[in-house]
Amino acid sequence: AQKVTQAQTEISVVEKEDVTLDCVYETRDTTYYLFWYKQPPSGELVFLIRRNSFDEQNEISGRYSWNFQKSTSSFNFTITASQVVDSAVYFCALSEGMTTDSWGKFQFGAGTQVVVTP
Amino acid sequence: EPEVTQTPSHQVTQMGQEVILRCVPISNHLYFYWYRQILGQKVEFLVSFYNNEISEKSEIFDDQFSVERPDGSNFTLKIRSTKLEDSAMYFCASTTSGAFFGQGTRLTVV
Numbered sequence: 426a427q428k429v430t431q432a433q434t435e436i437s438v439v440e441k442e443d444v445t446l447d448c449v450y451e452t453r454d455t456t457y458y459l460f461w462y463k464q465p466p467s468g469e470l471v472f473l474i475r476r477n478s479f480d481e482q483n484e485i486s487g488r489y490s491w492n493f494q495k496s497t498s499s500f501n502f503t504i505t506a507s508q509v510v511d512s513a514v515y516f517c518a519l520s521e522g523m524t525t526d527s528w529g530k531f532q533f534g535a536g537t538q539v540v541v542t543p
Numbered sequence: 544e545p546e547v548t549q550t551p552s553h554q555v556t557q558m559g560q561e562v563i564l565r566c567v568p569i570s571n572h573l574y575f576y577w578y579r580q581i582l583g584q585k586v587e588f589l590v591s592f593y594n595n596e597i598s599e600k601s602e603i604f605d606d607q608f609s610v611e612r613p614d615g616s617n618f619t620l621k622i623r624s625t626k627l628e629d630s631a632m633y634f635c636a637s638t639t640s641g642a643f644f645g646q647g648t649r650l651t652v653v
Contacts (some may be wrong), residue, residue: 462644468632470586470644516586520642530576530599531642533586 428452429519431534438541444504446537448517451498454478459493459500460518460531470516476500507541514538545569549635549645556652559624564648566618566635572643575618576636577610579603580647586634592618625652 430449438444450459461473474486476493483492488508492501504511518531548567556562568575577589590600592610609621618637622629630652635645 460642467646468649469646470634472643518586530588530591531578531586532588535585 428532429517429534431517431537433537434535435538435540438507438539440508440541440543441506444507444511444539444541446502446504446515446517446539448500448502448534449498450500450517450519452519452521454521456522458520460520461491461500461502462516462518462533463513464516464536465513473515474502504539507539509541509543512539512541545643547635547637547643547645549633549648551648552646553649554651556625556650558627558652562622562625562650564620564622564633564635564650566620566637566645567616568618568635568637569643570616572637572639574598574638575610575612576638576642577620578634578636578644580632580634581628582631589620589633622650625650627652 428451432447436444457478459476463471463473473489474491481493481495488505490503500517514536516536517534520531547569550565554562573593575592578586579589580586587603588601590604590610591598595612607623612618618635620633630650632647632649634647636642
């Protein structure tokens with residue numbers, strides 16, 4: 426069963442527009458972690474943000490912000506004032522359980538390709 | 544800033560050959576992982592490794608795969624007899640309080 430769903434396959438925007446990426450997850454655990462990773466064309470996975478299930482406070486970090494809503498099992502991610510360098514595939518990931526071991530076992534969504542044009 | 548290092552960055556091998564992918568995790572990390580990403584698809588968990596043994600593995604991680612930490616620093620993934628469908632990007636990750644991924648090894652089986 427799909428545990429992390431990213432329904433948007435591709436989003437295309439013009440530079441300076443905001444981009445919101447949707448992520449819906451499924452878990453029976455009460456303790457879990459949610460992540461966003463960026464994969465630029467060069468292929469590496471770049472860590473962006475991490476949130477634990479007990480912290481629903483939404484924050485802004487530079488041009489990035491996220492909206493974590495346990496009631497709807499969603500963990501959406503927004504890039505404000507997008508730039509061409511933001512063009513990449515963005516993955517949402519879920520890590521269940523409380524042990525340190527579980528921090529590394531991710532279940533990734535299918536990814537959303539973001540294309541930012543000048 | 545410490546980082547996870549993978550070598551080689553790209554490897555081409557003939558079907559049926561053995562390959563070894565290498566990873567140097569961050570030095571004080573205790574848990575190690577391999578993930579696979581077939582081109583254009585999502586990243587999939589292969590195996591986790593702790594205290595010199597496999598702690599969990601996925602269905603993908605069959606008898607053709609093995610992992611070891613031969614010298615206390617390197618963490619390797621061996622594929623015994625490669626198949627065309629093993630072509631993918633392989634990521635190593637290590638963690639204590641968050642997972643850090645290497646830059647990946649692109650394996651091409653021809």
